[in-house]
Amino acid sequence: xxxxxxxxxxxxxxxxxxxxxxxxxxxxxxxxxxxxxxxxxxxxxxxxxxxxxxxxxxxxxxxxxxxxxxxxxxxxxxxxxxxxxxxxxxxxxxxxxxxxxxxxxxxxxxxxxxxxxxxxx
Amino acid sequence: xxxxxxxxxxxxxxxxxxxxxxxxxxxxxxxxxxxxxxxxxxxxxxxxxxxxxxxxxxxxxxxxxxxxxxxxxxxxxxxxxxxxxxxxxxxxxxxxxxxxxxxxxxxxxxxxxxxxxxxxx
Numbered sequence: 001x002x003x004x005x006x007x008x009x010x011x012x013x014x015x016x017x018x019x020x021x022x023x024x025x026x027x028x029x030x031x032x033x034x035x036x037x038x039x040x041x042x043x044x045x046x047x048x049x050x051x052x053x054x055x056x057x058x059x060x061x062x063x064x065x066x067x068x069x070x071x072x073x074x075x076x077x078x079x080x081x082x083x084x085x086x087x088x089x090x091x092x093x094x095x096x097x098x099x100x101x102x103x104x105x106x107x108x109x110x111x112x113x114x115x116x117x118x119x120x121x
Numbered sequence: 122x123x124x125x126x127x128x129x130x131x132x133x134x135x136x137x138x139x140x141x142x143x144x145x146x147x148x149x150x151x152x153x154x155x156x157x158x159x160x161x162x163x164x165x166x167x168x169x170x171x172x173x174x175x176x177x178x179x180x181x182x183x184x185x186x187x188x189x190x191x192x193x194x195x196x197x198x199x200x201x202x203x204x205x206x207x208x209x210x211x212x213x214x215x216x217x218x219x220x221x222x223x224x225x226x227x228x229x230x231x232x233x234x235x236x237x238x239x240x241x242x
Binding site: 013014016017064067068070073076077080083084087088090091094095098099101103104107108110111114115117118121 | 134135137138185188189191194197198201204205208209211212215216219220222224225228229231232235236238239242
């Protein structure tokens with residue numbers, strides 16, 4: 001059981017699928033970087049209980065990603081939005097500097113609005 | 122318990138969170154439109170058992186949507202992609218007809234490629 005960024009990321013997406021107690025335990029471990037002993041003391045359960053809870057929670061998180069793939073999809077979405085943004089900026093620069101079309105300008109504005117919305121979902 | 126499209130849509134997203142037996146029961150009911158009695162006969166369990174399994178499965182599906190909001194996000198994504206596509210087409214038409222810029226044309230091509238990718242996630 002090694003602490004890693006991947007579990008912290010899975011926790012962002014699938015933390016709500018854990019029980020309150022499981023989530024509390026895993027957040028202590030992965031987000032707050034407490035030791036098993038410290039968590040055991042905080043929650044007043046055995047060190048082995050903490051270990052079991054974390055192992056069970058990790059299994060739930062990895063299974064959810066395997067089934068729903070939200071972390072993978074989120075990465076693809078961010079990459080695509082960045083590539084679209086990069087190309088919109090190229091068109092925008094060309095339009096501002098040379099063509100000065102109000103129609104193109106308005107369409108760019110509307111696309112940027114949608115990219116903004118998508119960056120928040 | 123009314124049959125509706127919403128549950129069928131939730132099933133597309135969160136069906137993998139159900140056990141095989143739960144999913145089988147709910148798919149018979151919502152996708153294949155079998156009656157409780159027909160499902161009971163197929164699975165060799167009681168009519169009440171079928172009803173309980175469907176109610177439990179529905180609760181899991183609605184809770185997953187409340188927690189993860191994938192159906193809502195999917196709808197937002199589709200709407201945004203359509204709006205971006207609509208505006209790219211406007212820019213493309215203007216460019217093809219008037220400006221004939223290779224740079225703009227190439228950026229449009231790259232954006233359409235990303236929109237294609239995003240339509241599949």
